[in-house]
Amino acid sequence: MNSNYEIVVGLEVHAELSTETKIFCGCKNEFGAEVNTNVCPVCMGLPGTLPVLNEQVVEYAIKMGHAMNCTINGTTKQDRKNYFYPDLPKSYQISQFDIPLCENGYLDVLVGDEVKRIGVTRIHIEEDAGKLIHDDSLGGSLADYNRCGVPLIEIVSEPDIRSADEAKAYLDTIHTTLLYLGISDAKMQEGSVRCDVNVSVRPVGSTEFGTRVEMKNVNSFSAAHRAINYEAARQIKVLENGGEIVQETRRWDDVKGVNVLLRSKEDAQDYRYFPDPDLLTFVVSDEKIAEIKASIPELPVAKTMRYMSEYKLSRADSELLALNKNTAAFFEAVIATGKCEPKSVSNWILGDIYKVLNERKCEITDLALTPVNLAEMISLIEKKTISNAAGKTVLEVILDADKDPNEIVKEKGLAQVSDTSALNAIVEKVLANNEKAVTDFKNGKTNVVGFLVGQCMKESKGKGNPAMLKDMVVAAIEKM
Amino acid sequence: MDKLYSLTAAQMKDLLDRKEVTSVEITKSVIDRIEKTDGEIQAYTSYNFDQALQQAAAADEKRAKGETVSELAGIPVAVKDNMCTKNLRTTAGSKMLGNFVPPYNATVVEKLIADGAVIIGKTTMDEFAMGSSGENSAFQVARNPWDTTRVPGGSSSGSAATVAASQVPLALGSDTGGSIRQPACLTGIVGMKPTYGAVSRYGLIAYGSSLDQIGPMARTVDDAAMLFKAICGKDKMDATSKDYTYTPYGDSVKGMKLGLPKEYFGEGISAEVKERIYQAVEVLKAQGAEIVEVSLPSTDYALSAYYIIACAEASSNLGRYDGVKYGFTGSDRSSLENLYVSSRSEGFGEEVQRRILLGTYVLSSGFYDAYYKKAKVLQKVIAKEFDDALKLCDAIITPLNPTTAFKIGEKSNDPVAMWAGDICTVTLNIAGLPGINVPCGFDSNNMPIGFQVLGRKFSESTLLTIAKCYENTVGGFAVKEF
Amino acid sequence: MEIDIMRLAKLAKLSIPEEKVEEFRKKMEDIIQMVEKLPDLDTQGSLVDPTNTMELRKDEVQPSFPRDEMLQNAPYTAAGCILIPKVVD
Structure with missing residues (x-):
């Protein structure tokens, strides 16, 4: 990358919420059902139907707002965004325009060993659209409306991101946060988290933003990394050749590793936003907002920082432990026994146990291993009752059976000779x-x-x- | 028994309760009447006779078994064709939905069916409820029974015509800017627009969602009240509906204060209409009402606010008719864009297209604040003026329509003249208040005149009381022998 | 006030026949003129209305509708879906 330029990135992340039902009707919110079976007159936008907002969607969005340090707008409304497309059966998407549920927040992310604060402009709730399946044999496209009305939050960042690595760290942090809060399955391969990327470049030292280009169809976080670097390089090349950047929307093709023009600014849509007359203003009380805030667990970045300072673990180990909600909880449960050193616990979890998890493609909670047994095993090593090698033998047993390590040591005659x-x-x-x-x-x-x-x-x-x-x-x- | 069809719903109920007639007999009489007269009145776009006879038989069976039945059990009701009826074609008066068969019932229809009412058919209307004459129907123009060369008003044209022509005692209409009250006025019947939120809109094909409201149409106040009682109340499928408990009404206006707003008696209102209304006010005064003058200064702006809000919402509500999922599909499938444009241009009538364009305009970038937002702010101002005026009185009386029914074709090519006729009715929709048409005599052409009683939110029983008092005092409303 | 009828028609997915554009423009302008009769009002602030609010729905599953009922009005269907002219997004 040409070091005379600085990259400026803003991200719009859409995440599907894992509620039981859709945002405006009682149809199941479920991935992978047979086409057009999770539909009703409301989500298919039949004449005469009306939306009724699901309270769980509002609570989940407020959770994310708290996690991203936002101001919560407890009195808000929903607006219609009007445009024609066959995956949008009402010809408008019910979204939020001037009063998002959450706004003016930030997210701290770790980039290398540095903490970087990314501003969060807003988080709003809206409905997902259906899916179009392209079928050449039928000479057309097929519309499946199962996904219509699946609840989404859209998280809009400030243009605070300065590299593809920062973008990746921000996206990864959003991903783990969604999982920690239990508000989204956050499965990239099912399209439940998607992002639009805004990229501009400017000469280093400049305080004004360059003209930004929006990229659509960025379907994974690693694709976001590639797409940002590609687009920044493209813009720098244009500028270096004396050209100008044009405000436009481009489509990322991850297979070819290039983007192509989708539409220019002149074709920009006029969405004619206005308050949805079918949905009145709704109020979430201050008490409720506070209650939701109190339910937010310690989040991965905070955990990482705490593991580093409190347990003197390395940044990499802390992050690995904190990244997965289950692993972090297990780690903390072992520490809580007070029987062993955090560093040894971390080594065992990230070493032998991780190897097993990878081999078995499972979560730590899927094992029979209990924090108490692991703590006991490690303490036996620390007390020099058994050797490290004997510890591995004990681990093999307690991974799949809830058995007291002391008994295993006795049965197998693993105790160290100190006589x-x-x-x-x-x-x-x-x-x-x-x-x-x-x-x-x-x-x-x-x-x-x-x-x-x-x-x-x-x-x-x-x-x-x-x-x-x-x-x-x-x-x-x-x-x- | 002769002429069962001409009875009021209350009379039918009495006969049914006394087991002097059956609902099947009533329904057959009504069907026969419709078959004989509807060629001329053109009140229906779809008949539901087979199912109606089954519903009638079911109601009879319940009564025969001595089960408790609702007031409406076995009584024929006509439903405006913008309320969805499961497995019965629902067109909203548009070619766009000419073949649309809903897979679900509107909540009001569900309620009527649950009450054992007999759904006789779907009534002719202006396309998507956009119109004040019935001439914007894609299928046929309903006629005014008092003079079939004249319009019955609109957009609930067929509902008004079928009741006025004694084809059926009760009909549901919908009112976005006067579409229940104005045709009721022009055909000499009672029509009430309830408070916004008093009746569920679920299943009502939307025109202007924040203004639309379903209400009853009947030849007597008691009948209108009976139908209203059956359909009102909170619906979990409609987030804008409100808890509403129907309260019985009386028949005395003694001690009531009735407001007369001078802004509603200006130049635009014909002399004959004014005269009849002043006479009606005298009648109520003689019954013990006190008349006070009130002021609603923003009345002049209400029409603008109404058309901006209604058309803006309509432009969005009607986007779903695109030839893809249901209804009319255009002739050009060569591309998605062409499918959209051909479906919408061929499927919508001119008035609907005009309102969609106006709505698109007032919401478009650069015009939103000047039109839509300003209209929404004005809506608050108008509502506040009504609130203030209704602190000085129990209800307000105004003309309902500036003139009596005009000839078919007389205004149909002049949208502004047509729209201007809505001046007395739209204010209520803007303010979300209830209003009722009370017939009060005839003009020199023997065409009906009506006055409007409007009141505070959820004060339907007050309006019904005033209307009932007037009806009793004048010895009932005239019915057209047809 | 000059109204760009063609732009509005494009936004609304309507086509106005060449010979009708003038008539439409005239009628629209008459209407706009009537509608422009609005007083000066402060349009700052949001249209949120805390005096008229709604209740939210519990997150409870209701049965969906049978697919054939939901597709019974569709002009063209295939493979349980609605068939539309080819689109690329």
């Missing part, structure tokens, strides 16, 4: 069998002690206490 006389016999035997190493040690090659301790561990069948063995090996050689 000096027993260990002395082993040390003597090993030193006798490794004269060359002993000589090397005496000649100053002190790092052979590791080899000798290893031999002792082998001799003890893994049960010796390695720290004690090391001390004893050194002492024995020095006495020789």
Whole structure:
């Protein structure tokens, strides 16, 4: 990227909310049903039908508003956005225009080790449109209205994003926040989170924004990353060649890795927004807004920061733990037993346990493993009752069975030998069998002690206490 | 029994309760009457005779078994053709919906069916309820029974005509800017627009959603009240509907204060109409009402506010008719755009297209504040003036229509003249208030004249009381022998 | 006031035949003239109305409608869907 330019990005994210029913009717809000089976006269916009707003949609949107530090407009309304398209059966989308439910917020995201604050202009509620299936054999397109009326929130950011990496971090944070709040399935592959990307560039140091270009059809967060870099490079090239950026909407083609003109500013739609006369003003009380706020859990970025400061974990480990709601809860439950060091817990979760989760493609909550058993196992290692290697053996058992690690240690005879006389016999035997190493040690090659301790561990069948063995090996050689 | 069709709903109910007639007999009489006279009146776009006879038989069976039945059980009701009826064609008077068969019932229709009423058919109307004469129907022009060369008013043209011609005792109309009251006035019957929110709009094909309201049309005050009682109340399918408890009405205006707003008695109102209304006011005064003068200074602007709001909402409401999902589909399927344009240009009549264009204009970028938003602000001003005036009196009396019914074709090519006729009625819709037409005599052509009683929100029982008092005092309303 | 009838028609997906454009423009202008009779009013602020509010619906599932009933009025259908001229988005 040409370093004389700065990229400026604003994002509009649409997320489907995971309510039981649609936003304006009692049809099921469900992905993957047979075409046109989750429909009724209301969501298909039949003549005479009227919308009735689902209160859960309002509560979920306010949750997200709180999570993004927004002001909540408890007295608001819904507006019609008028345009013709076959996936929109009423020819208008019920949305919000001048009074969004939430506005003037921000989201802190981690970019590298830095915290970056991205302004959130607004979050509003609206209805999703249906789906068009293109079918050449029929010489036309097929309209499936199941998705009509699925509730959406649209989250509009300020143009505060300065790179594709920042955009990616912002999107990832929104994604985990939606999951943490339990308000959206946030499944990219099902299209339940989508985004429009606004990109402009300007000379470094300039305080004025360049002309922005909107990109549609950005269907994944990694696609957003690619699309931003492509568009920024395209704009810089135009400017470098003495051209001007034209305000327009372009369509991202992720397969080809290019975008093409969709419509120019002259074709801009006139949406003729006006308050929906079928839906009156609605009021969410201050008490209700406060109640919703109180229900917001600690969110991933805050958790990450806390893990770093409170548990002295690395940024990468903290984020990995915090990213998944279930993993974070499990981690915190292990810490809460007070039996073991956070760093060891983190290592075990992100190491051996993560490997298993990846292999089995499951969540930590799907295992039989309990925080208490894991804490007990780790504390046995920390108390030097068992070795690290024995810990792995214990873990294999407690992953799939709720069993006391102490019993497993007993049954399998995994306890470390810390009895000096027993260990002395082993040390003597090993030193006798490794004269060359002993000589090397005496000649100053002190790092052979590791080899000798290893031999002792082998001799003890893994049960010796390695720290004690090391001390004893050194002492024995020095006495020789 | 002779001429069962000509009875009022209350008379039918008495005979049914006394088991002197059956609903099937009444319904057959009504069907026979419609078959004999509707060629001339043209009040119906669809008949529902087969189902009506089944509904009548079901009501008879219930009565025969001694089950408790609702007041409307077994009584024929006509329904304006913009209220959805399951499996019965619902056209809203438009070619666009010429073949539309709804898969659901409007809430008012559900209520009537639950009450055991007999749905006799769907009545002729101006296309999408846009019109004041009935001439904007895509199918036929309903006739005024008092003079079939004249319009019955609109847009609930067929509902007014069928009741006035004694084809049926009761009909549902809808009123966005006067569409119940004005045809009731022009055909000499009672028609009430309830308070906005008193009756569910679910299933009413929308024109101006914030103004539309369904209401009763009948030849007597008691009948209108009976039908209103059956349809009012909160509906969970209509977020704009309100909790409403029907309260019984009386027949005395003694001690009531009735307001006369000078703004409604200006130049535009014909001398004959004014004269009749002043006479009616004298009648009420003689019955003990006190007459006070009130002022509604923004009346002149109401028409502008009405057309801006109604057309803006209509332009959005009527976007769904695009040839894709239901109804008329255009001749040009060569592209999506061409399908849209051909469906809408061929499917909508000229008046509807004109109002869609006006609505599009007042909402479009750069004009929204100057037109739509200003009209919405003005709406508040007008509502406030009514509130203030109605603090000084119990109800207000005004003319209902500036003239009596005009000849078919007389104004149909002059939208402004046609629209200007709505001056006395639209203010109520703008303010969300209830209003009722009370017939009060005839002009020199023997065409009916009516006055309007309007009141505070949810004061329907007051309006019915005043209307009932007048009806009793003048010995009932004239019925056209047809 | 000059009204761009063609632009409005385009927005509203209507086509006005060439020979009718003038008539439409004239009628529209008469109407606009009537409608322009509005007093000076302050149009600042939102149209939100806290004095007239609605209740919200509980998030409870109601049965959907059978597909054949929902498609019974469609001019063209195929594979359980409504068939429309080809669109690319």
